[in-house]
Amino acid sequence: MSTNRPLAPETATAQALHYLDPATGAVAPPIHPSSTFARDENYELRGGYNYSRYESPTIDLAEAIICRLENGAASQLFASGLAGIAAVFETLKPGAHVVVPKVMYFGALLWLRRVAAHKGMTLDQFDQGDIETLGKAVKPGKTELVWLETPANPTFEVIDIAEAARIAHAAGAVLGVDSTNAPPCTQRPLELGADISFHSATKFLNGHSDITGGVVTFAKKDARFEDLHLVRKHQGAVLGAFEAWLLIRGMRTLFVRFERQTANAMAIARHFEGHPKVTRVIYPGLESHPAHAIAKRQMTGGFGSMLSILTVGGAAEARRAAAAVKVFYPATSLGGVESLIEHRATVEGPDSPVPPTLLRVSVGIEHVSDLIADLEQALESI
Numbered sequence: 383m384s385t386n387r388p389l390a391p392e393t394a395t396a397q398a399l400h401y402l403d404p405a406t407g408a409v410a411p412p413i414h415p416s417s418t419f420a421r422d423e424n425y426e427l428r429g430g431y432n433y434s435r436y437e438s439p440t441i442d443l444a445e446a447i448i449c450r451l452e453n454g455a456a457s458q459l460f461a462s463g464l465a466g467i468a469a470v471f472e473t474l475k476p477g478a479h480v481v482v483p484k485v486m487y488f489g490a491l492l493w494l495r496r497v498a499a500h501k502g503m504t505l506d507q508f509d510q511g512d513i514e515t516l517g518k519a520v521k522p523g524k525t526e527l528v529w530l531e532t533p534a535n536p537t538f539e540v541i542d543i544a545e546a547a548r549i550a551h552a553a554g555a556v557l558g559v560d561s562t563n564a565p566p567c568t569q570r571p572l573e574l575g576a577d578i579s580f581h582s583a584t585k586f587l588n589g590h591s592d593i594t595g596g597v598v599t600f601a602k603k604d605a606r607f608e609d610l611h612l613v614r615k616h617q618g619a620v621l622g623a624f625e626a627w628l629l630i631r632g633m634r635t636l637f638v639r640f641e642r643q644t645a646n647a648m649a650i651a652r653h654f655e656g657h658p659k660v661t662r663v664i665y666p667g668l669e670s671h672p673a674h675a676i677a678k679r680q681m682t683g684g685f686g687s688m689l690s691i692l693t694v695g696g697a698a699e700a701r702r703a704a705a706a707v708k709v710f711y712p713a714t715s716l717g718g719v720e721s722l723i724e725h726r727a728t729v730e731g732p733d734s735p736v737p738p739t740l741l742r743v744s745v746g747i748e749h750v751s752d753l754i755a756d757l758e759q760a761l762e763s764i
Contacts, residue, residue: 391450391566392567394450394451395447395451395567395634395637396634396637397409398411398443398447398634399446399447411440411630412440412627413440413623413624413627414438414439414440414623415440415624416438417433417435418432418433419432434620435615435618435620436615437620438626440626441459443626444626444629444630444633447630448566448581448599448633449599451565451566451567452566452570452571452579453570453572453573454572455600455601455603455607456599456600456603456607457597457598457599457600458597458598458599458610458611459595459596459597459620459629460597460614460620460621461595461619461621461622462594462595462596463490463580463582463583463594464489464490464493465617465619466596466597467493467596468493468619469613470527470578470598470610471497471527472610473606473609473610474526474527476501477502477504478503478504478526479503479504479521479524480503480504480506480525480527481505481506481507481508481520481527481529481555482494482505482507483507483508483509483510483530483531483534484509484510484735485510485531485534485535485536485537485539485736486531486560487531487535487560487562487582488730488734490560506519507519510540511539511673513541513545516541516546520550520555521553522554523553523554524553525550525554526555527555527556528546528549528550528556528557529558529559530543530557530558530559531559531560531562532559532563532564533666533677534563535562535688535716536688536726536736536740537664537690537736537740538664538666538671538689538690539673540666540676540677542676542680543569543574543680544574544680546559547575547576548575556577557575557577557578558576558577558579558580559571559579559580560580560581561579562580562581562582562717563585563686563716564681565581565585565587565636565640566579567636567637567684568640568684568685569681572599572600572601576601577600577601578600578601579598580596580598580599581596582595582596583621583629584717585715585718586716586717587629587632587636588628588632588717588718589636589639590628590632590718591715591719593629593632595625595626595629637683639719640683641684642747643686643687643745643746643747644667644686646687646747646748646750647685647687647688647743647745648667648685649750650689650743650753650754651663651667651668651689652668654757655668655670659694659703659761659762659764660692660694660761661692661693661694661739662692663692664689664690665685665688666686667684667686687717687745687746688716688717688742688744689743689745690741690742690743691740691741691757692737693741693761693764695764696738696739697725697727699739699764700725700738700739700740701728702763702764703741703761703764704723704724704725704741706759706760707756707760708756708759708760709721709748709752709755709756710722710743710757710760714729715744716742717744718744718746719746719747720748721743721753722744723741723742725741726742727740
């Protein structure tokens, strides 16, 4: 076997790109928390680093791992997912026309509505369950950015990224994909034609619910990428060194975590589909999902650990079930090793488009029998 053979993504990620500290031989990457970096006797930067608001060695390694996973040209880390999304939209021209889904991460949607109201951006929405509505929403020569989220949060609709890319590019628009619910061990939007891939690094990439972060990866290191770097630098939105180190540590187990989470989620989805206290289970891995074939084609490493359960009754019954869990945590977030459940409409508030009986479930790595038994007893409270 040739020693020049490229490492598989699983190997590259587990070994943090085969990191080896040149000074000590340590196989665990160190933290570089310094906010500033000294110059040499010629007043040149010793290692190419100036100030940590611009970049740092720990940030660079974390970005390099993600870029390798995404098969992109370059990645940039932000202090939160929303900071990353905000920076992407900051790069748009004044008065830009943008197309986004009707159902997406609600915090981002609220922020985009504010930007549209105060900054002159035109915002149109489409139904992710019907890609024809995307074609109707884009305006050739006017739409600057099409933003997708697939699978969508929390209805887990799946859209064909390759077809969306064709529609966006035919209109002269850039396609950005929020792939938070499908990390790059299973879905790589850039390989399917997207220009930008986004993740809330808080979620699957970190996987341990102990940081907040966001990452934006570009298919090409173009002028928009450079503008994004300028936005991050001047807004001070870069991820901290300690958080970047935790992210590196978390990503080293991404593939094994995701494999266990996916297996658990599939077992839970199959168990509760047709349950007398459940009206519907929404999970891309189920054959009953309307876009199962698309998900199977573009989520090549598994269908993920996110699913929604719609209960019988109304909002009160769904909230009662969410509060009755003993093993799951009734908490907001997703992608961590621990299992979470939430009544999403309550979390999003009165303007939420989410069905009132929907319980969003993030499945962790616990023993699946404990998780199924806990949901069973919780549903008995309805």
